[in-house]
Amino acid sequence: MSTLLDEDERALRDSVRSFLDKKIAPLVADHERAKTFPWDLLPELYEFGYVRGGVPESAGGDQMSMMMQAILMEEAGRCWGSLRTTVNVQGMVARVLAATADEGQRERFLAPLLAGKRFGWFGLTEPGAGSDAGSLRTTARRRGDGYVVNGSKLYITNALGCDFGILFVRVLGDDGEDLGVTGLLVDSAESTFGVHDIPHMPLRSTTSCELTFDDTFVPAANVLGEVGGGLRLGMSAINSGRLNMAMGAVGLSQACLEASITFCQQRQQFDRPIAAFQLVQQMVVEIATLTETSRLLGYQAARALDAGEPGRYECSMAKYYCGESVQKAATLALQLHGGAGLMEESPVERYFRDAREATIPEGTSQIQILHMGKHLLGHSAMR
Ligand SMILES: Cc1cc2nc3c(=O)[nH]c(=O)nc-3n(C[C@H](O)[C@H](O)[C@H](O)COP(=O)(O)OP(=O)(O)OC[C@H]3O[C@@H](n4cnc5c(N)ncnc54)[C@H](O)[C@@H]3O)c2cc1C
Incomplete structure (x- = not known):
């Protein structure tokens, strides 16, 4: 329904559709069969505004209207569900980082994410906390210059395949008091945790992972925003x-x-x-x-x-x-x-x-x- 879009919006829809039809669509069947994903092609897609569109220019993004972003998602969905899911999660991670990351975190995590050099997961759901996400039980206790994390996450898109993630935990004080749900940046290069893909029906070119944290150490510099402000x-x-x-x-x-x-x-x-x-x-x-x-x-x-x-x-x-x-x-x-x-x-x-x-x-x-x-x-x- 072209009458619903202005000239710029139609131009974006037409150009991204043409790119997806020519460059991505011919690859889909083979990737779905092999359960693989062409991560190397994402930077080219980001040029249209995927992932970067939801981030303000002041944080290095393209700051697009929601309408433009909606058009991008519609076209991704028309081409390939696994692609739509992947760019959606990268976009969520980017928006959270842009809203809360300090200078150092922006440099380490947001800038490479927007450049398509590093990829992130979004870890909220747990075995016992799905629709009721606020009841999550993964804990983080202060130890030395960081936090020790224990618990597990479920159905985390592309955790196998990404470099880091935003992990939502319940921070406990010295006496075990609940200091609230908090976002932690967990970098696979510095923290050790278990990841395994759970075989699933849709979106075959994504992984849907269970993450396990058993005394996993996360540096205090990786706390996102305020302790207690995560939910x-x-x-x-x-x-x-x-x-x-x-x-x-x-x-x-x-x-x-x-x-x-x-x-x-x-x-x-x-x-x-x-x-x-x-x-x-x-x-x-x-x-x-x-x-x-x-x-x-x-x-x-x-x-x-x-x-x-x-x-x-x-x-x-x-x-x-x-x-x-x-x-x-x-x-x-x-x-x-x-x-x-x-x-x-x-x-x-x-x-x-x-x-x-x-x-x-x-x-x-x-x-x-x-x-x-x-x-x-x-x-x-x-x-
Ligand atoms: C493919 C896929 C990708 C995902 N990716 C991520 C991810 O990247 N990161 C992440 O954190 N999570 C992710 N999730 C998890 C997803 O957000 C949860 O599956 C979803 O929130 C539902 O939780 P649940 O599966 O535990 O279902 P439950 O909450 O156990 O719900 C089971 C059923 O009960 C119903 N129900 C629950 N509460 C109520 C209520 N109060 N009233 C009426 N009905 C109710 C539900 O609608 C549903 O029909 C993903 C899930 C899938 C399937």
Whole structure:
């Protein structure tokens, strides 16, 4: 829907789409099969504003509007779910660093991240703390000139493959008192901890890791911002992360639509292209309608953030609606492809698997409903 975008926004969409179609799309099938990711190509993508777009110029970023960033995520989602997830997490790490890192931390972590020379993970979820992230139990106790960390994290995207991460821990005082959730920068080059990839269904070119910390030493110079200020930090990154996930789902719906149109025009049954059958047209139109309505909600959330509004309600609605819609879009696309849709050589087999992720990370659909319910009704249904 070009009428929703101004000239600069359309130009960005067209140029990034052309780059992704030519340079990245031909690599996807092989990487998915091998479960690898072309990290070396990311710096070229950052030139469009991926990762750097969410960072102020004063911190070395490109400081793009949320609308421009939404377009980038939509196009990444249209091309490859593993790419969208990877740049989304790098962007979250970059935004947290830009908001809190001191001079030394910016030099060590943010500058190389924005240059595409180092990569980071975002470690909030734990085996016992998922939707209720604030109940996390990984602890850090002061020892000498640093902290000793004990605990574990779960489903951490690309921890295997990244150089450092933002680890959210509960800092304990000398008498074991809770000093609050705090962000620590954990550099694989200086701290020892366990990392293993958990085999998973979607996003085959990412790792989804369990991290274990057993008396892991982290220097005090790696504390991000204030001790006790970590949860606010993590949650602020997640708000725009939600919009990014929503826009990734819009792009994936768009990919489902394009693949379905191509297939239905080519596939012949009963001596006609299946595109000529009314029930087939109904499914294609349903995907198109889901895609456009999702896009409208995503763009609305981006415009709200650009207008200086908190945008939490709009981002939750976009995450909820786009995440649920892409389930239907991918299911219909697979149905339209018949048996071919279940074969790995068909792109819709991957779309179907990747779509399934859209309702879970960065707040499940149910958690988005609870946020919106509180906004509308003034009562929290969470506790
Ligand atoms: C592919 C993938 C990548 C991820 N990447 C990262 C990452 O990089 N970093 C990170 O920190 N985390 C990451 N996560 C974790 C993700 O954020 C959590 O999976 C998510 O927050 C849900 O937590 P959970 O899986 O523990 O589910 P749970 O919280 O146990 O939820 C289970 C079910 O209960 C429902 N539920 C829970 N509470 C309520 C409630 N109050 N009311 C109604 N229903 C409720 C949920 O909606 C869900 O349906 C990732 C997850 C996945 C799947």
